Amino acid sequence: MPSLAKYLSDVPDMDEKTSEWLQLLVGDWALLSDLLRADLVLWVRIPAGALAVAHCRPSTGATVYYEDPVGIEADPEEKPLVRAVLDGEEPYFEPAVVMREGQEALRQLAPVRHEGQTIGVLTIEAPVPAGEPSRNETRQHELGERLLRMMGEGAYPIAGAPIPPRRGAPRVGDGIVELDAQGVMIWGSPNALSAFHRFGVAGDMTGSTLAELTTELLQTRAPVDESLPLVLMGRAAWRSDMQARGGTLSLRAIPLTAGGKRDGAIILVRDVSELRRRERELITKEATIREVHHRVKNNLQTVAALLRLQSRRMKSDEARDALAEAQRRVATIALVHESMLQGSEEAVFFDEVIERCLRLAVDAASATVHREGADVTDPHQVEVRTQRVGKVGSVRPEEATPLALVVTELATNAVEHGLSETGGTLTIRAERTGSHLVIHIEDDGAGMKSAQPTGLGTNIAQTLVQGELGGTLDWENRPEGGTRATIDVYLDPVSVDAANA
Template sequence: MPSLAKYLSDVPGMDEKTSEWLQLLVGDWGLLSDLLRADLVLWVQTPDGALAVAHCRPSTGPTVYYEDPVGDMAGAEDSSCVRTVLEGGAPPEQATAILREGEEALRQLAPVRHDGRTIGALAIETPVRSTEPSRNEVRQHELGERLLRMMGEGAYPIAGAPIPPRRGAPRVGDGIVELDAQGVMIWGSPNALSAFHRFGIAGDMTGSTLAELTTELLQTRAPVDESLPLVLMGRAAWRSDMQARGGTLSLRAIPLTEGGARSGAIILVRDVSELRRRERELITKEATIREVHHRVKNNLQTVAALLRLQSRRMKSDEARDALAEAQRRVATIALVHESMLQGSEEAVFFDEVIERCLRLAVDAASASVHAAGTEGADPHQVEVRTERAGKVGPVRPEEATPLALVVTELATNAVEHGLSETGGTLMIRAERTGSHLVIHIEDDGAGMRSTQPTGLGTNIAQTLVQGELGGALTWENRPEGGTQATIDVYLDPVSVDPASA
């Protein structure tokens, strides 16, 4: 189904400001739907008639739509009334009886106005009730009607107000309080009163200023959000958290206006104590995990340094080379832990690791080669250029370690056995489609003398690819010269917070 923005962009004459206002309304109309306990359908005018571009179901009552009406043109019974409102006419004063999917319902129409003109029509549709509404439902419906009048004046939605969903955002069912223009509490729902009582406010709250009731509790606490007083008085359309007595309330204020003058406010209340406690636990857990990775990285780097020192004391070339290879492998594992310090504990951004692996591969053969752009210590050293193409993306930590070891082993083999005498280019190409990953490690050196290389590094790489990653590792000579090693694996899916990417 196309998005609201797509529907609006297809309407001839729909300018950007009008489209943004309608999207702002739809972003916050869950509040209106819950107060009125009604389905909301947004209609806009098109050359072919009235088109339903958005629909919202209430979370506080039953729906009249089992099939989403978005994308439908107004039918015969709806067309004339909706068109009248869209053309700037007055909606019917009384709710109209209609049928929705074989069930009786009541429909009310309200204009959506912005900058002095009607830009849409809002249909408010509720099922016919068999019982009388409770006092709580009546008060909420009255508040919903006030928001409808504000919408008809172009004062709702409120520009700059926070748009749910946002973690811990209060809704009508969580608790609602009505204030007058001076911030005095007129009425509160049972859930709201219970939340304030758990917070430490005892007794009847009606007739008291909400800001004064909470001041005494907040005096002994840590610094208070500067927007909290404005929210408690209902003067700013904003959200704030209030903490005291080990609990946390999330508050959202919606100022009410009549003719442009503030006449009161709605305060939505939710007890988010448990939610905030879990968030703090997650923050502590993340900090602990990062500290573990930091310590592991430091320990591995210490082991690598000890191996390097020990290799320098070896008189046997074979022993020195074996210790150098061990030092390089330990350093590669340390690279993964260092990458996890900088990203999410759920994923390692492997492209950064590949860059370090390339440098390790060239450094491992520093006796005979030097990296492009640097001066070699020995005039007999040959130059090796490193290049990378494509992206690997995020990889789960348990797969990143063996994958980094394999890439380092193959890159090192390519430098030592393919480029150490002639120099040339070491290229790593990555191709990823979903969970399928293919990495090519290529060099333009001497090529393989046999169908498959042998040695400890090759055996380690083969074992890790097949055993740890469940993939395949192959080698072949390139037609233009040199060798290509190919890693072909399927990785586990990983979700990444866009903010950490």
């Protein structure tokens, strides 16, 4: 289904300010839907009549729509009423009985105004009640109608009042409190009263200033959000957390106005003690995991240094080369752990690992080569250039280590056997579509001719690709000269949060 922005962009004469205001309304109209316990449908003007561009269902009551009524034009019965409100006539606040998908529903119409102009119409539709509404439902409905009147005055949604995107945002069903203009509590829902009582507020709260009731309970040593007093008094449309006695309440204030003057406020409240506790545990866990990766990286680097020192003491070239290869592999594993320090415990940004693997492969491959841009220690050394094409993206840690080892082994082989005498370019090309990953390690050297590569490094790479990654590893001669090794694997998916961390 197209987005609201797409629908609005297709409406003739819809300017940017009007579109932004309607999107701001839709971003916060769940509050209105929950208070009225009704479906909301937003209509805008089109040459043929009116078009439904957005729909919201309540979380506090039953819906009257099984399918979203979005993208449809008003039917002949609805169109005159909607167009009349769009043309500036008085809103139809009196409920009328209509049929919705075979069931009776009560419908109201309310204008959406901005800068003195009617830019849309809301239809508020709820099931016909089976009995008398409770006191709680009645008070919530009254607050919802006050927001409808604010919307008709262009005062709702509240411009310039962004809601911080933090988990645990309170909704009407979590708890709601009504304040007067001085911040005195007029009424509170049962869930809200229970949340404050668990927080430590004792006795009847009605008739008392909410800020005074809660200030004494705040932890004096804990930092307090600067916006908290304004939220508790209902003077600012904002969100804030309040912490005391090991408990945490998430509060959101919506000032109520009439004729441009503030005459009260709605406070949404939710007990987020358990949610914040889990967040603190996750932060502690993440810090611990990062410390473990840091120590593992340091230990591996120490092992690599010891192997390098030991190789220098070897008199046998074969033993020296074997220790050098072991040192390079240990250093490659250390690179993965270092990358985990910069990302998250659930994802490794593998393109950064590839860059380091390339440098490591060239620097450790042979004494006859030097990396492009590096200091030349021997005038007889040949230069090896490196380049990376395409992106691998995020990889799970359990797959990053074998993949890094394979890339390093293949890159080292390409330098040692293809470029050590002539120099040239070492290229890594990555192609990823979803979980499917193909990596080409190419050189423009002499090529392998008819002989397939052999040796310990080749066997290690083949074993890791087939056994650890469940993929394939193939070699071929490039038509333009040189050798191409191709890794073809399917990776496990990485969570969105981890990939964007």
